[in-house]
């Protein structure tokens with residue numbers, strides 16, 4: 001076959017403390033590679049996100065076995081979003097697929113994704129059909145998160161769709177061109193648009209190691225998502241302020257009339273306390289929200305790189 005006509009598929013896999021999963025992962029990828037090798041070249045950009053175990057050593061060992069692996073070693077842990085950004089920056093494929101390295105995303109699905117891509121779709125999303133592998137609290141909150149996020153943001157993030165998806169090189173170029181350094185990838189993926197279709201899959205349980213996302217991290221991730229793509233939390237204070245001022249005005253008139261007609265009855269401790277505590281609480285929340293956005297502006301204004309690479313082994 002004419003090698004110039006061959007297309008290349010890049011998988012981008014972030015690794016954080018996955019030493020026991022490295023080989024299992026690449027064995028499944030090798031199976032995928034064998035399946036598509038007649039028509040496609042395959043590369044894996046493996047990003048070692050500052051693992052504190054033997055992940056890097058295992059990746060180098062794996063690279064000696066499977067030459068399609070390219071290893072990017074970060075100088076420290078920058079987080080999954082940064083690892084994905086680095087992977088996209090260094091992927092050279094005609095299509096790119098971010099995939100978790102813990103085998104929760106079935107690699108075989110890439111075959112179906114490629115078919116859809118060849119049909120002309122520029123983005124092929126993988127939507128999980130169940131959340132059995134999630135903790136109960138995660139299942140409920142994920143649902144509310146998508147609803148809240150999508151109702152107040154300029155973009156719609158499709159529910160139950162993670163980073164696992166196929167993107168045409170055009171789409172990857174568009175994402176790489178986005179300048180922000182705080183990168184909520186799901187949001188950025190959705191923001192760029194393009195012709196999209198969705199496939200369904202069942203999330204597998206993690207085979208080795210354990211998740212690095214606890215409830216507190218997920219909560220912060222959710223706030224990151226909302227503050228990245230919506231200014232509604234900022235604007236809501238204007239309306240709340242008007243509402244409370246209007247009520248206070250009416251109550252003021254009532255107090256004045258009452259004093260004029262019935263005189264002053266001194267005991268007012270409870271109502272004063274409630275008014276002070278309530279309004280100061282509301283104000284503090286408002287300041288907190290302002291701070292959240294100011295923090296984002298501060299972080300962006302420093303123009304720091306999203307990640308730092310110690311070494312690229314290719």
Ligand code: UDP
Nearest residue numbers: 014015016049079080083100101102211212
């Ligand atoms: N990961 C990463 N950096 C981090 C945390 C996680 O690169 O700081 C990788 C991890 O190795 C895995 C993927 O991101 O391939 C998803 O992480 P995890 O399985 O912990 O999350 P979950 O699947 O529970 O959402």
Ligand code: MG
Nearest residue numbers: 100102104206
């Ligand atoms: Mg996982």
